[in-house]
Amino acid sequence: MRLLxxxxxKLWHHRISxxxxxxxxxxxxxxxxxxxxxxxxxxxxxxxxxQGIFNFPYIWHFNTFMIALLKIFFxxxxxxxxxxxxxxxxxxxNLIDGLSKAEFLRSKVYAxxxxxxxxxxxxxxxxxxxxxxxxxxxxxxxxFSDLEYLLAYAVKLFGFFTFCLFLSLLIKRSAFxxxxxxLWQVFEGIxxxxxxxxxxxxxxxxxxxxxxxxxxxxxxxxxxxxxxSRLSAIKNIADQIGEGLDKxxxxxxFSLIIVLLWSVLFIAASYRLLKQRxx
Amino acid sequence: xxxxxxxxxxxxxxxxxxxAVNELSLRLEKGKVYGLLGPNGSGKSTTLGMVLxxxxxxxxxxxxxGGTKTTHQALKHIGAxxxxxxxxxxxxxxQNLKLICQIKQCSAAHIQEQLELVGxxxxxxxxxxxxxxxxxxxxxxAAALVNQPELLILDEHTNGLDPEGIHQIRALITxxxxxxxxxxxxxxxxxxVEKVCTDVIVLKNGNKYYEGSVDGLNPxxxxxxxxxxxxxxxxxxxxxxxxxxxxxxxxxxxxxxLTEELSxxxxxxxxxxxxxxxxxxxxxxxxxxxxxxxxxxxxxxxTTAH
Numbered sequence: 001m002r003l004l005x006x007x008x009x010k011l012w013h014h015r016i017s018x019x020x021x022x023x024x025x026x027x028x029x030x031x032x033x034x035x036x037x038x039x040x041x042x043x044x045x046x047x048x049x050x051q052g053i054f055n056f057p058y059i060w061h062f063n064t065f066m067i068a069l070l071k072i073f074f075x076x077x078x079x080x081x082x083x084x085x086x087x088x089x090x091x092x093x094n095l096i097d098g099l100s101k102a103e104f105l106r107s108k109v110y111a112x113x114x115x116x117x118x119x120x121x122x123x124x125x126x127x128x129x130x131x132x133x134x135x136x137x138x139x140x141x142x143x144f145s146d147l148e149y150l151l152a153y154a155v156k157l158f159g160f161f162t163f164c165l166f167l168s169l170l171i172k173r174s175a176f177x178x179x180x181x182x183l184w185q186v187f188e189g190i191x192x193x194x195x196x197x198x199x200x201x202x203x204x205x206x207x208x209x210x211x212x213x214x215x216x217x218x219x220x221x222x223x224x225x226x227x228x229s230r231l232s233a234i235k236n237i238a239d240q241i242g243e244g245l246d247k248x249x250x251x252x253x254f255s256l257i258i259v260l261l262w263s264v265l266f267i268a269a270s271y272r273l274l275k276q277r278x279x
Numbered sequence: 280x281x282x283x284x285x286x287x288x289x290x291x292x293x294x295x296x297x298x299a300v301n302e303l304s305l306r307l308e309k310g311k312v313y314g315l316l317g318p319n320g321s322g323k324s325t326t327l328g329m330v331l332x333x334x335x336x337x338x339x340x341x342x343x344x345g346g347t348k349t350t351h352q353a354l355k356h357i358g359a360x361x362x363x364x365x366x367x368x369x370x371x372x373x374q375n376l377k378l379i380c381q382i383k384q385c386s387a388a389h390i391q392e393q394l395e396l397v398g399x400x401x402x403x404x405x406x407x408x409x410x411x412x413x414x415x416x417x418x419x420x421a422a423a424l425v426n427q428p429e430l431l432i433l434d435e436h437t438n439g440l441d442p443e444g445i446h447q448i449r450a451l452i453t454x455x456x457x458x459x460x461x462x463x464x465x466x467x468x469x470x471x472v473e474k475v476c477t478d479v480i481v482l483k484n485g486n487k488y489y490e491g492s493v494d495g496l497n498p499x500x501x502x503x504x505x506x507x508x509x510x511x512x513x514x515x516x517x518x519x520x521x522x523x524x525x526x527x528x529x530x531x532x533x534x535x536x537l538t539e540e541l542s543x544x545x546x547x548x549x550x551x552x553x554x555x556x557x558x559x560x561x562x563x564x565x566x567x568x569x570x571x572x573x574x575x576x577x578x579x580x581x582t583t584a585h
Contacts, residue, residue, distance in 0.1 A: 002381065005381065006378065006382060009377075009378055009381065013374060014369050015369065088366070088367060089365040090366065090367055092333050092361070092365060093361075093365040095331070095354075096331045096332070096354060097379055097382045097383055098351050098352070098353075098354035098355035098382060099351065100349075100350075275335075276335065278328070278333065278334045278335055279334070
C-alpha cells in the first residue's frame with residue numbers, strides 16, 4: 001500500500017498524467033453516452049442502441065473490445081512515468097533515499113494493477129447501466145452470463161501495460177519507447193507474413209497461425225475477438241449470401257494464459273534490467 | 280569501540296578494462312567527519328554509488344550497520360546528496376520532501392524545520408523547476424536531513440555554487456557535525472576537507488593512498504623559508520646540515536624541508552653561529568594540498584598509514 005501511495009503521489013501531481021487519466025475515464029463515459037444518442041439527420045435515422053449492441057450478454061463482448069482500444073492512453077502514462085524517472089534522475093534518487101529496486105518496480109506494477117482494476121470496474125458498471133437501459137433481455141441469468149469478457153479485458157490490459165513497462169525501462173526515453181511499440185506491432189505483422197509465406201515449406205506440420213498466436217501483441221488481440229461480425233444485423237446479411245458465420249467468439253483462454261505468461265516474463269525482465277544497470 | 284556505520288571489504292568496480300575502484304576496504308565509525316579526497320575521476324563517486332545501491336560492485340562487498348540492515352533499509356537512516364540535486368520538477372519543494380518522507384518511512388514533522396534551516400520555507404510551494412541552482416542545492420540538503428540521518432553523505436556538494444553559497448553550506452555542515460551527525464564528504468577541494476573533516480581517506484585511480492586523521496596525513500616536520508645575504512654560504516651550510524632533506528629555491532628564498540624535528544629557535548641559533556645574516560626566516564607546516572600532492576605523486580602507495 002505504501003508503494004502504491006508513493007506511485008500515485010508521483011502521478012497525481014503530474015499535470016499531463018492527470019489530464020490523460022481523466023481524459024481516459026471521461027472518454028469512456030462520453031462514448032457510452034454518445035452511443036445512446038438517436039441520430040436523426042434528414043432521412044437517416046440511426047440509433048446505435050437499436051442495433052442490438054446493448055443486448056446482454058453481447059454487450060460484455062462489445063464494450064470490453066471497444067473500450068480496450070483506449071488503452072493506449074494509459075500506455076502513454078506508463079511510458080512517460082518511467083521515462084521521467086530516468087530523465088529527472090529520480091530513479092537514482094529514489095534508490096539513494098532507500099527504495100529498493102524491487103520496491104521501485106513493485107510500485108509501478110501496483111499502479112498498473114490499480115488502474116486495470118478501476119478500468120475493469122468502470123466497464124462493468126457502464127455495461128450494466130447501458131444494458132439495463134436498452135437490452136431486450138434483462139433476466140439475471142442472461143445479464144450475468146459471459147462475464148469472462150471482463151476477466152479477459154483485465155488480462156489484456158495488464159499484458160499490454162506490462163509490455164509498455166518493460167519497453168520503457170529498456171529504452172529509457174518515452175518517445176522512443178512508444179515508437180518501438182509501434183515498430184513491434186509492424187514487426188509482428190511482417191514476421192506473420194513471412195511465416196505464412198515460407199513456414200509450411202520448412203516445417204509442414206506447423207502453420208503460421210500456430211506460431212503467431214504466441215506473439216505478445218497478437219496474443220493480447222486474440223483474447224477478445226472482434227465483435228462486429230457477431231452483430232445480428234451483419235450476421236443476417238452473411239446468411240443471405242449463403243456464407244454461414246460459425247466463428248468462435250468466446251474468450252480464448254489459451255491466449256489468456258499466453259498473455260499472462262508474457263506479463264510475468266516482462267516483469268521479470270524489467271527487474272533484471274533494473275538490477276543489472278548502473279545508474 | 281565506536282559503532283561501525285559502514286564497512287567495505289575489497290570493493291571493486293570495473294568498467295570494461297578500466298578499474299574505477301580497486302579493492303577498497305574501509306571502516307566508517309559513528310560520530311566522525313570523514314573526507315573522501317581525490318582528484319576528479321579517482322573513484323569517489325563510484326565508491327559512493329556502490330554503497331548507495333545505484334552502482335553494482337564488480338567484486339567485493341560492503342555492509343551497513345555491521346550487516347544488521349539490508350542496504351535499502353540502512354539508506355532510510357542516511358542522508359545523501361550526489362553530484363547535482365535530483366527532484367521531481369513538477370512537484371513543489373514541500374511535495375518533494377513529503378514524497379521522500381514516504382520513501383524513507385519517516386515522519387513528515389521535520390519538513391518545516393529543515394526548509395527553514397536552508398532558508399526555503401517561504402518558497403515551499405514553488406515548483407522545483409522554478410528554483411535557482413543554489414536553491415536546488417539547499418533543497419537537496421534539506422532533503423538529506425529530513426529523516427534526521429545518522430550519516431550524511433555529500434558528494435562534490437559545492438560544485439557550481441557561488442562563494443556565498445559555499446560559505447553558507449560550509450557553515451551548515453559544521454553545525455550539523457556539531458550535533459553529532461556523522462558525515463562523509465567527497466571532494467577534490469582540499470581546503471574544504473581540511474576545514475570540516477577529522478578523518479581523511481585519499482583515493483587516486485581507484486586506489487586508497489591514505490586513511491587516517493587529517494593531522495597524520497603525512498608525518499611531516501614542516502619546512503623553513505630562508506633567505507640570506509650570502510646565498511652561496513647559506514647553501515653550503517644547509518647542505519651539510521643533518522636534519523635537512525630537500526632544498527629548493529622559490530622566488531627569493533629557499534624552501535628547506537626537514538627530515539627530523541628542529542625548532543625555529545635551535546635552527547636560528549645554528550645559523551647565527553655559522554655567521555649567516557638572514558633576510559627572511561619562517562617556519563611553516565605544509566598545507567594539506569602539499570601533502571596531498573606529495574602523497575598522490577609518489578609511485579608506491581601505502582595501503583594504510585596506521
